[in-house]
Amino acid sequence: MNLSADSPLFRDVVDLERQLLDPSLRHDGAWLEGILHEQFYEIGASGRIFDRSEAINLLTVEDTDAPALHVVDPSAVRLAEDLVQLRWATDGTRPALRSSIWIRDAGRWQMLFHQGTLMAQPVATDARSEIAPSADRDDVCVLRKLKFTDAAAVHEAFTSHPDMARQGDVDTPAKARAYVDFLLGNDQVQCPLAITINDRLVGLVCGTVDRSNANAWIWYWMHHEYRGRSLATRAVAALVDHLFDELGLFRLELGLRANNPGSRHVAESNGFLPEGIERGKFLVDGERIDVYTYARLKTDPSSNVQPLPLQLA
Template sequence: MQHTDFPQILDPAAPLVEHLTASEARLLDPAVRHDEKSLRELLHPHFTEVGVSGTSYDFAAIVALLQAEPAADAGPGVPGKVLAPQLCLLAPQTALLRWRSETGSVPAHRSSLWQKHEGEWRLLFHQGTATSEPLPAAAAELEQPNADDAPRSTAAHPAAPHDGIFLRPLEPEDAQAVLAAFDSDAAAMARQGQVTTMAEAEQYVARLLDPANLQLPLAIATEDGLAGLVSAGIDATNNNAWVWYWMHAAYRGRGVVSAALRTLARVLFDTHGIHRLELGLRVNNPGSRRVAERAGFICEGRERGKFLIDGQRVDTLMYSRLASDPRPLSARELPLHQ
């Protein structure tokens, strides 16, 4: 092969395309990401990365970061999706794989530079760039479930898991429902504050409604009353806000909080002129992590030993979203009733 043969765009069915696409997918598998031996088999010793957030990592940093992901996210799993891959062979032992990801905080274009090292293809460099562009139709079709695998329904338009749920301003009368939410999962809700009596619930609501505290508390509500809360503490000096959320145990796992957080973010950006939103969560709380990422928040870093819980130091992850960031992949929001 002559040097004039490069670069070459390889056919999608070429063995090298299939091999590197499968290797890329392995790096999205939680079990692989949590196993140092597997990572060393896939990453080049001189590996570097520039993440979607703009953070740079070298080999040691990325291995440590991936290994430190919550254990709940590791274990046997299905490799992640590498969408619309295109492989350009730059030289006999160097190839550029461009692809698209749709999981995580925001959809992103991905560029991976693979190089042969000691006879094996290893990832030398990776960069992710957030995008708001929709996935091309041809690639999107690959993501549709097989008709035999899809849940069957006789309804023409099956109800969404959060139909009938909406946002409204928090009210003093919500104190009883707040107490019920704290009672629904006392161990987990203890991190949200001290609410074990009706008096404490009333004080909790009163603090949030006090104008001096610069909070924007929105009740996640049904016709029967409050089911959860999403709120923002506003830093008017810097046009920033710290956001947080919780749900009654009976309403978790349905995507409600992510939809509520997307709505709150839009209100803060469009109505209140906020530039930057921030939130923090424990590394051993994968549910809250999914909420943040589905609402378009990007992980910026890790705070080591931030909290002392049951005598153990726990790390936290810091997330942010800017008014200028791409909107999250899912645009589903909750209706806002004033």
């Protein structure tokens, strides 16, 4: 059965493919072990077959300066209840046609198979999927204060994917305005910063501050179509520096669902250390999900993440 481009399953599988193309994730061996099925194998463009361990070893030592690739013109077929084939292409100097098979095992989707075939001609730019907008060379990505005028972009982000409902009830323009009003009206507690591309909000990072104990709870979200570009990771790095250096805080905390490897990568890349597991805390689609708790102290080692430029003026 062909999956429509607006179906949640289609978007979820495409988003996983995009994460595998994100240099900040595809070089993380532990993350790769979680997303590649134990029986995974790949047929490369040369015809060589790679097993799971070989693929992980090659990806973790890949050139970090290589140009980012993008998921182009994807289509998907649901082969069985827990089996999806995704057909797509990558752009760049070596464009390729690709096919991958995703299997749902123990409640999570993992890649079971991948094959790529080089194309003779580059992928047409007008074929690039709207699901994975690429970063234009002239794009300006900046972290700035949240504004009242960001409400429309906040509403767009919260309606970009069903999983945004986990971040709050913001499914109408009026609720978006109330959401922004609340954050800006509690500036002694909330420190909301907008992740922007060309000054348009595409995500948010925030510290909910406990000044009496010099602590803060960190949280963040991204518009679905702008995930997988390391913007949240770099935004958290900038927020951490601001809370430690400018607000004089000592301890930063956050929590994330055990089935959210992207959020886990954001936390661990920024030097947050695991402190515990809240077992079965959330009920998601009828399944109890653990929550991992993390914290970072001002005295902990700094991370190597390049922060987004922060503009507070």
